[in-house]
Amino acid sequence: MIADFERIAHDTDGEPQTDDDIYSITKSLRLQLQGSIEIGGNTGTTSKDIGGLYSAEPLALIKPSGVDDIARVVKAxxxxxxxxxxxxxxxxxxNGQSMNDGGLVIDMRSTEENLFRLITLDCCTNYIDVSGGAIWEDVLTRCVSEFGLTPRSWTDYLGLTVGGTLSNAGVSGQAFRYGPQISNVMELDVVTGKGDIAVCSETQNPELFFGVLGGLGQFGIITRARVKVQTAPDMVGLSVLE
Ligand SMILES: Cc1cc2nc3c(=O)[nH]c(=O)nc-3n(C[C@H](O)[C@H](O)[C@H](O)COP(=O)(O)OP(=O)(O)OC[C@H]3O[C@@H](n4cnc5c(N)ncnc54)[C@H](O)[C@@H]3O)c2cc1C
Known part of the structure; x- marks a missing residue:
């Protein structure tokens, strides 16, 4: 399924997009974006996902430099x-969830280095702020090496992005104890379907918060997640199943 902002972005049905519309949106994005935009056929792997069941031809692939770029794209x-x-x-x-035939695809990984910040609430409560496009493997490596901490709930396979798994659930061996990753998030920055940047949590914009977590990209784009972390163990065991 495509992350389709149409339903929340347009209050009324309009005419289908014309060549003029396409020309004007790509032109205005070229002018506004600090990151890059690749039009049409140069989008390479964006036409597929790891399942390889479907292919799609996006109008453009955008590599945003940060949250402001993402907001500009959605607004446009x-x-x-x-x-x-x-x-x-x-x-x-x-199943094609991150593909978009004829539409815009935002490569969230281009923002992955933007944000990595430890938030300490008191002696024993820590969180990290990470970009939506960060890969969990990098988050884990940096958490352990810089702070001696680990996220409480991971995925078993770590080559996935923070926004990608928080839009699903994010499950692993730790989920039986701490719940899925979506139960270990304190706060999010989200670009809404109208291109606004909103902060949400259980108490602030809760409808947006609980819509976006597990929302398959249909309710907004996660650009920052505040994730619970805990002290990393000194040693871990490895079991190999025969
Ligand atoms: C080899 C392999 C191992 C896996 N292991 C696990 C595992 O251990 N645990 C587990 O829970 N899952 C696992 N999965 C499933 C995987 O978590 C989901 O498919 C996940 O969505 C993929 O993350 P991604 O970063 O590749 O997201 P994508 O496939 O790129 O996107 C997935 C969905 O999230 C949306 N999305 C992406 N980024 C954002 C964002 N920043 N804000 C809002 N929406 C966004 C997309 O539009 C799309 O709808 C595995 C999949 C594979 C192929």
Missing amino acids: ASQVPHMTVAARGNGHSV
């Missing part, structure tokens, strides 16, 4: 009838 798309936007993490969904 919201002004063109039937223009859709898909956030793409590491493309490890298998």
